[in-house]
Amino acid sequence: MSNATQTALPEQSRWGREWRKIRGNKMLVTGGIVLLIFLFAIIAGPEITGYDYAKMSIRERFEGPSAAHWMGTDNFGRDTLARVIHGARVAFFVGALSVAIGMIGGMTIGAIAGFVGGVVDNVLMRITDALLAFPPLLLAIGLVAATGPSITTVSIIIGIIYIPRFARVMRGAVLTEASKEYVEAARAIGQEPWRILVFHIGPATLSPVIVLATVVFALAIIIEASLSFLGLGVPPPTPSWGGMLSESRAFMTKNIWMAIFPGLAISVAVLGLNLLGDGLRDYLDPKDY
């Protein structure tokens, strides 16, 4: 009984300490709340508004915000809030898939480069540097021009573009960790190299990768919106934030709200992710332990 109490106490206080650390981190909390609101909207779906995002109503065209349509309606009388929520689904799908591809590809390449070293490291890093030298949107535009626009291709392309960034960060983290004593100890007791990499070094490299993941998620949302704005992203009639902004340009004099809400959605989502990234950087900083 007393043993149980003794083991439970430090556990509780550890969670309590973490919770206090999270609460004290304003950026982390604000970013987290913004993200939770978007996640709620994404899970609940456009139907939560009571409107179908594709349903047109010619009599309700170009309406401003009202009790019936919180964000007004567009040039076809479609509910803007329902379309913004569907746009959030598109943006977060692209963000999540791009981050997953970038992370898996980049972590693998970075880990191999950092752990193996030598010629392999040199070749992989030269390729990585060359790809990093491309402005991301420029490369995305070139690749989409070749493959054609679709939500999946756009996500894959953005993911591939960010593989080098993850690779760089992962390689740096692996190099730092590989020189530490616990890795030497693992080697000394005869553990296989892949086991050391995956089970010992791997978990220790997660902090910088997680921070980068939030930044890349935000960048992916901006690139998808930029591509859709240019007509190279998610093809209509699927609503995307960039596509909605592009459509709004023709009707600026009739209804400014069409241009306000999708832009606000992108900005708030990206700001939330940036805050979360900055907050996580502080939270995961080992200096605080």
Added chain:
Amino acid sequence: MIGYIINRILYLIPTLFIMSLVVFSFIALIPGDPVDAILGLNASEEARAALREELGLDRNILVQYLSWAGGIVTGDFGTSLTSGEPVMKLIMEKLPATLLLAFASILVSVFIAVFAGTIAAVNKGNWLDMGILVAALAGISVPVFWIAILAVLLFSVHWQVLPSIGYVSPLEDPIGALRHLALPAICMGAALAGGIARMTRSEMIEQLGKDYVITARAKGLSQNEVTYRHALRNSLITVVTFTGLELGTLLSGAIIIETIFAWPGLGRMAIDAIFTRDYPTVQGVVLFMAFFFVFVNLLVDISYTFLNPQIRLGGKS
């Protein structure tokens, strides 16, 4: 110092080679037959054969790459499928407009950012600093095309003080050119300013905490003299470097801004070429912009080395 520069230039060769491979692969990535994608399925057999020969698609892929890359090395970026003119000639025609826009945007962003970043650093920790930090973070998060749409709504639609589209050559009508340049440059400058302001702030805070600042204060210099004549001057090296490295953001922004404001630069040329399926032009412009970005980065790197006495005199790279 010279060894460092030669090293940096040699280091560029694999980068440029890999970049050329990526851009070359654009045509290889087209699903199905690129000739079908460009001409459509109803084109005559003669037209298809002619295009196949023009693009060199009837040859081995290695030969195709070598011939294309050989052209690039000699400044031949291929021939536009829509106008029939050399892509390099078209690039040179559009380059001045993009450079003008880029230069004006950098001026706007550095002006806003250095001003805001310095004020934030001097007022570190108080409400003014917090306000500027939040504004800078918001500036980084807001997409450039939304800033542009809002600016057009305000300045062109509502107040009707500035034109929303078009380009006037500064050689023909300087005032008209300035009026047309104002909105695109302000929008792109504002989009860049957030990052530069954050960099200025952190660099200024670091400089203001250094020993030479304490010495300057001890000598009896006023707060303004210490801030602007000493700390800001030393911070500018880092700020200028960072601004140079932001060229990638600037080029990406130029693609969007030029499309919105009908600005006849390289970005709009790339987008137009995509919609007309003029793949050689797409390849040419993307590669040119990427090379341009790499070379400016090299120049920034070298100038940083030159400006920083620690590296210059210490002989360290």
